[in-house]
Amino acid sequence: MDKDQLRDTYLRSGGKQCPFCGTELMTDDVTESPRYMRGYKDADRVLASVRCPTCHARWEEIFTLNNIDILYTPSPMEMLAAGVDGGGGSAQMIIDKE
Numbered sequence: 660m661d662k663d664q665l666r667d668t669y670l671r672s673g674g675k676q677c678p679f680c681g682t683e684l685m686t687d688d689v690t691e692s693p694r695y696m697r698g699y700k701d702a703d704r705v706l707a708s709v710r711c712p713t714c715h716a717r718w719e720e721i722f723t724l725n726n727i728d729i730l731y732t733p734s735p736m737e738m739l740a741a742g743v744d745g746g747g748g749s750a751q752m753i754i755d756k757e
């Protein structure tokens with residue numbers, strides 16, 4: 660198989676099988692912590708080295724940011740306390756006095 664076929668095989672397995680021998684991989688087969696790519700045009704990628712425990716093939720998984728999930732949105736008061744304008748202009752607090 661050429662590199663494109665190996666990549667496609669690995670991606671179709673969801674990164675769960677070695678693209679060379681088909682062995683099911685476990686998370687501890689990642690041989691080092693993910694790291695940011697340095698010196699590349701696309702520095703928004705993270706690499707994780709992987710090694711097959713059966714055939715000893717090695718490759719790097721390339722992760723790119725493609726989405727986020729907002730877990731918490733700070734209140735306007737929290738934004739003011741942090742000295743941040745909220746990204747959408749100046750934050751204002753309106754106090755209604757009666």
